[in-house]
Amino acid sequence: ETGVTQTPRHLVMGMTNKKSLKCEQHLGHNAMYWYKQSAKKPLELMFVYSLEERVENNSVPSRFSPECPNSSHLFLHLHTLQPEDSALYLCASSSGTGGGQPQHFGDGTRLSIL
Amino acid sequence: GQQLNQSPQSMFIQEGEDVSMNCTSSSIFNTWLWYKQDPGEGPVLLIALYKAGELTSNGRLTAQFGITRKDSFLNISASIPSDVGIYFCAGRGGATNKLIFGTGTLLAVQP
Numbered sequence: 001e002t003g004v005t006q007t008p009r010h011l012v013m014g015m016t017n018k019k020s021l022k023c024e025q026h027l028g029h030n031a032m033y034w035y036k037q038s039a040k041k042p043l044e045l046m047f048v049y050s051l052e053e054r055v056e057n058n059s060v061p062s063r064f065s066p067e068c069p070n071s072s073h074l075f076l077h078l079h080t081l082q083p084e085d086s087a088l089y090l091c092a093s094s095s096g097t098g099g100g101q102p103q104h105f106g107d108g109t110r111l112s113i114l
Numbered sequence: 115g116q117q118l119n120q121s122p123q124s125m126f127i128q129e130g131e132d133v134s135m136n137c138t139s140s141s142i143f144n145t146w147l148w149y150k151q152d153p154g155e156g157p158v159l160l161i162a163l164y165k166a167g168e169l170t171s172n173g174r175l176t177a178q179f180g181i182t183r184k185d186s187f188l189n190i191s192a193s194i195p196s197d198v199g200i201y202f203c204a205g206r207g208g209a210t211n212k213l214i215f216g217t218g219t220l221l222a223v224q225p
Binding site for chain 1: 159202214217218
């Protein structure tokens with residue numbers, strides 16, 4: 001069982017659709033993250049959850065809505081997305097949000113908006 | 115805001131050559147991390163550094179936390195084809211103490 005699992009791996013959706021990305025971590029971590037990875041740009045941190053509480057929201061449009069029902073699961077709900085939202089969405093987890101705890105990543109969901 | 119400058123952007127080398135890449139920041143960092151991302155996969159942690167001057171190895175990979183605490187280096191010795199991928203540095207420190215990522219170094223190794 002891999003440490004951080006993301007589903008689906010690929011998603012194609014229209015601008016009016018509603019879909020959700022799922023992330024599950026099996027590492028016993030208590031912090032989870034959503035990142036957006038676009039070509040030729042640094043990883044962009046979107047949301048941070050610590051102990052199921054959102055502790056960071058980096059000016060992400062409201063069409064992205066995160067949910068963290070427990071410390072092992074993280075969702076990203078998507079609705080009325082724009083073409084520029086096409087990217088690789090990566091989930092990560094760590095054993096804390098402070099200090100130097102490294103983040104462990106899933107393999108991402110490749111999202112394409114038509 | 116804080117920025118990480120990672121260089122080079124890309125490298126095309128022959129199998130067996132040594133590789134060196136680095137990251138510099140405008141702020142003092144207390145943590146440096148190096149990740150590798152293979153096509154279609156997420157970044158995988160290679161090396162974590164927590165002290166200025168620290169030198170850590172992971173097989174053929176060696177990374178160092180710069181003395182100034184504003185830079186870090188990653189060296190790969192005797193490269194092999196499976197070293198191909200994108201290497202990212204990440205650092206934490208400065209005013210925000212957030213983890214930020216470099217733009218990556220694309221490594222291509224010709225057999």
